[in-house]
Amino acid sequence: MKNDIFLQSNGISLEKTLFCGQAFRWERTGGGKFQGFALDKYIVVSQEENGIILHNADETEKAFWSNYFDIQTDYGAIYGELSQDETMSRAIKAASGIRILRQDGFEALISFIISQNNNIKRISGIISRLCETFGEKTANGFAFPTLKRLAKANEEAFAPLRAGFRTRYLMDAARLISSGEIKLEEVAKMDTDTARAELMKIKGVGIKVADCALLFGFYRIDALPKDVWIKRALAEFYPDGLPPVVEKYAGIAQQVLFEYIRTREKATV
DNA sequence: ACCCAGGGTAACT
DNA sequence: AGTTACCATGGG
Numbered sequence: 001m002k003n004d005i006f007l008q009s010n011g012i013s014l015e016k017t018l019f020c021g022q023a024f025r026w027e028r029t030g031g032g033k034f035q036g037f038a039l040d041k042y043i044v045v046s047q048e049e050n051g052i053i054l055h056n057a058d059e060t061e062k063a064f065w066s067n068y069f070d071i072q073t074d075y076g077a078i079y080g081e082l083s084q085d086e087t088m089s090r091a092i093k094a095a096s097g098i099r100i101l102r103q104d105g106f107e108a109l110i111s112f113i114i115s116q117n118n119n120i121k122r123i124s125g126i127i128s129r130l131c132e133t134f135g136e137k138t139a140n141g142f143a144f145p146t147l148k149r150l151a152k153a154n155e156e157a158f159a160p161l162r163a164g165f166r167t168r169y170l171m172d173a174a175r176l177i178s179s180g181e182i183k184l185e186e187v188a189k190m191d192t193d194t195a196r197a198e199l200m201k202i203k204g205v206g207i208k209v210a211d212c213a214l215l216f217g218f219y220r221i222d223a224l225p226k227d228v229w230i231k232r233a234l235a236e237f238y239p240d241g242l243p244p245v246v247e248k249y250a251g252i253a254q255q256v257l258f259e260y261i262r263t264r265e266k267a268t269v
Numbered sequence: 270a271c272c273c274a275g276g277g278t279a280a281c282t
Numbered sequence: 283a284g285t286t287a288c289c290a291t292g293g294g
Contacts, residue, residue, distance in 0.1 A: 021275055112275075119274040122292060164290025169277085206277045227275035258275075 005062050007071050008051040011079075013097025015047070017069075020259045022216045023101055024111055024124045025131070025144070038068055039104050040136065040143035070099045070219075075252075082253055084245055087237040095259035100221060100252055105184045106177070107144050108217025109199065112209045113169050129161045151178035169204025176202055192220045221251035230254055233261045 014034055018026040026036035032047040033055075043065055044055040054065050066072070079096065083089040110130075115123050134145035134153060151174040158167040176182045182202065187195045192214060199210040211225035226234070237257075238246075246253045 115274090116276040117274060117289080118276085118291085119293075122274080125292090162291065165277095165288090166290080204277065208276060212275065225275070228273090229275070262275095 002056045002058055005054045005057050006048065006051055007054065007062075007066055007069065009069065009071050009099070010050045010076055011097055012050075012052060012069070012075075012099060013047070014045060014052060016095060016097045016259060017099045017101065020095075020098055020255060021120050022255065023103060024120070024127045035140070037131075037141065037144060038064075039107055040138070042138065042140040067102050070102055073099070075099060078249055078252060081245055082249055082256075085243050088246060088253060088256065091256045091260035094263060095256045098252075098255055098259060100219065100255060101216065102219050103217050104144075105188060105213065105217035106147060109173060109184070109202075109205075109209075109213040110144075110150075110170060112212040112216070113173060113202075113204055114163060114166055115212065116166065116169075116204070116206075116209055118166075126161050126163050126166075130163075133157070133160050147174060147178055150174040166204065169202070172203040173205070188218055192222055195220070196223075215251040215254075221249055224250040224254050227258075229258055229261050233257045 014032075015028075018034055018036065023036070023038075025038075026034055029035050029044070033044060034046070035042070035044045041061070041064060043057065043061065045065070046053045046055065052069065054062060057065065079092050083092055111123070111127055114126050114130075118126075131142035131144055134149045134157075135142040136146075137143075150170070153171070153174075155167060155171065158170065161167070163170065177184060182198060187198050190198060195214055195218065196207065196210045199205050199213055200207065205213075208225050208227060211223040214220040214223040215225060224230075234242075242250070
């Protein structure tokens, strides 16, 4: 039985959450509606006052997307705590409504390998071509490729993605995970430092890509990915280090800061 | 034509 | 241990 299902989440912003650079497979369809994929799961979702609506969804999908959108976490309380810090208070006002999506580890890892030395627009393009090339075709679009399918692709097969030097990194990730040398279900159980070191066994996965995979794919909100924007923000706002309350929610704080400094940049240019 | 992008690697001091 | 050139590609 398919229905429109309302999920309450006070203050959530789909626009900010879906396009703040943590996920790359969502698009606006107008009128406050969005559509996208998580792995092979497709949904149309719309922005409501203090929540979202899942369109044409059943109970199984309700459970899946509630987890994906991190509905049960009290962001009001977290943002309240973070607002004790003056910089965070300003950043949250400019970028409120962001939730950290609970994405699949494999999809996040592959996506952020592609992200390196790249911009969000082109990352989305490469991932889109990745799905068209290796993902299963469905009625609503292409699913994210399975590990098995990626692992058997050669360099020639990757050419249509135009991923540049990242191709061999993607192939190394697929090889190591496929062979069992790296087990993502084990990574999910490791403490964050051990998990980071494990992911960094993959060629092309350094500390930043690993932290992105951990934050967005394994919900490690203590992981603090430092890209060029965050490095600038930390130097400007926290030259003497992070206050404890920001440290506690580093991943969430980081994403709010990322949005804040990027939109501030856009506004002034 | 140059610089930059949700960086990492390898080869240098 | 800390720099630096280089890596593909596309947009500004």
